[in-house]
Amino acid sequence: MEEFRSFIRSNVCLADYTRLGVGGTVEYFAEPESESQLLSLLEFCCNKNVPVRVIGTGSNVIVPDNGIAGIVISLNKPAFCGINSGVFGEPFITAGAGVKLVQLITQAVTDGFGGIEGLIGIPGTVGGVLCDNAGTSNDNIGQWVESVRVANLDGTISTLSKGEITFGYRSSSLDTGVILEATFRLELGDVSELSKRMQKCWIVRKSQQPFSELRTVMAFNSTKTGTSASDLIEQVNLKGTRIGNAMISEQNSNFIVIEQNNNDNKNTGRSIVDDIKRLIQLVQDRILEKTDIELEPSLRIW
Ligand SMILES: Cc1cc2nc3c(=O)[nH]c(=O)nc-3n(C[C@H](O)[C@H](O)[C@H](O)COP(=O)(O)OP(=O)(O)OC[C@H]3O[C@@H](n4cnc5c(N)ncnc54)[C@H](O)[C@@H]3O)c2cc1C
Numbered sequence: 001m002e003e004f005r006s007f008i009r010s011n012v013c014l015a016d017y018t019r020l021g022v023g024g025t026v027e028y029f030a031e032p033e034s035e036s037q038l039l040s041l042l043e044f045c046c047n048k049n050v051p052v053r054v055i056g057t058g059s060n061v062i063v064p065d066n067g068i069a070g071i072v073i074s075l076n077k078p079a080f081c082g083i084n085s086g087v088f089g090e091p092f093i094t095a096g097a098g099v100k101l102v103q104l105i106t107q108a109v110t111d112g113f114g115g116i117e118g119l120i121g122i123p124g125t126v127g128g129v130l131c132d133n134a135g136t137s138n139d140n141i142g143q144w145v146e147s148v149r150v151a152n153l154d155g156t157i158s159t160l161s162k163g164e165i166t167f168g169y170r171s172s173s174l175d176t177g178v179i180l181e182a183t184f185r186l187e188l189g190d191v192s193e194l195s196k197r198m199q200k201c202w203i204v205r206k207s208q209q210p211f212s213e214l215r216t217v218m219a220f221n222s223t224k225t226g227t228s229a230s231d232l233i234e235q236v237n238l239k240g241t242r243i244g245n246a247m248i249s250e251q252n253s254n255f256i257v258i259e260q261n262n263n264d265n266k267n268t269g270r271s272i273v274d275d276i277k278r279l280i281q282l283v284q285d286r287i288l289e290k291t292d293i294e295l296e297p298s299l300r301i302w
Pocket residue numbers: 019053054055056057058059060061075097121122123124125126127128129130131132133134135136170174175177178179180209210211216217218300
């Protein structure tokens with residue numbers, strides 16, 4: 001990795017890069033400054049069989065306490081965080097993978113481009129939300145995609161049109177490479193109407209999710225038939241259940257909130273990541289036992 005030392009660090013604690021602020025280290029952490037740096041790194045890792053992962057805002061991932069091998073790449077530098085909107089007056093907007101979803105939505109609304117404003121409040125980057133096909137019960141980011149530029153793991157680049165990408169429920173076929181940027185085809189709308197709708201959606205979301213708790217993650221996906229995970233968790237009386245430092249939120253039972261950080265934990269010797277894993281397992285077991293439904297975690301444990 002010597003040749004990449006200007007943008008790579010070793011043994012980096014990923015707690016600093018995940019929303020929950022817990023978890024172990026990764027062997028190498030890269031923050032490339034340009035596309036060419038990223039591509040050479042990917043080619044190198046491919047030739048040397050180094051496992052590669054990408055992280056956005058880390059809202060949907062946690063890392064085991066004993067750490068992970070390989071490299072984690074963050075596209076948080078300006079080269080990956082540009083937005084280009086309304087070229088030729090058409091409702092197209094192109095955003096780098098490192099752009100926060102909130103920035104993308106705000107820019108679209110400001111330009112009078114509608115469609116994605118209902119997704120306001122979902123934390124994440126363009127890369128993360130596309131990979132997860134993040135959304136609400138009736139809308140998801142994938143449906144607005146026109147094309148996506150992806151760096152393949154061998155260091156080559158492909159531009160995929162929407163027909164070449166599969167978006168499933170909280171999943172996509174984009175999880176095999178590094179998303180570089182995406183173009184969205186939106187709808188022309190009235191700026192003040194779109195702003196009002198965005199604000200309304202934001203207020204509704206804030207009232208439904210534990211936003212006052214910074215250290216929170218969404219735990220499960222809804223079922224394939226659309227039953228919400230929070231309804232199921234309440235049905236089996238697990239709202240508010242706590243294991244160690246991890247607790248099922250009182251406000252919305254599909255969220256896990258944690259109360260201590262890694263340093264506090266060093267004093268007690270307790271692993272918050274283990275607490276979270278055990279809580280997820282408890283919910284899955286109880287729901288399977290009582291309802292015969294297999295609830296799928298949305299949180300990715302690396
Ligand atoms: C309070 C809260 C509320 C939430 N509400 C919702 C909701 O309403 N609906 C919903 O769908 N989700 C929700 N989530 C989950 C989360 O917002 C989404 O999963 C989001 O997609 C995470 O984006 P991220 O940038 O943080 O991705 P990360 O968590 O960093 O990564 C998620 C996945 O994306 C991959 N990835 C990230 N960047 C790239 C890239 N450039 N190229 C390829 N792969 C990449 C990662 O490898 C990982 O597999 C919520 C989470 C929280 C904490």
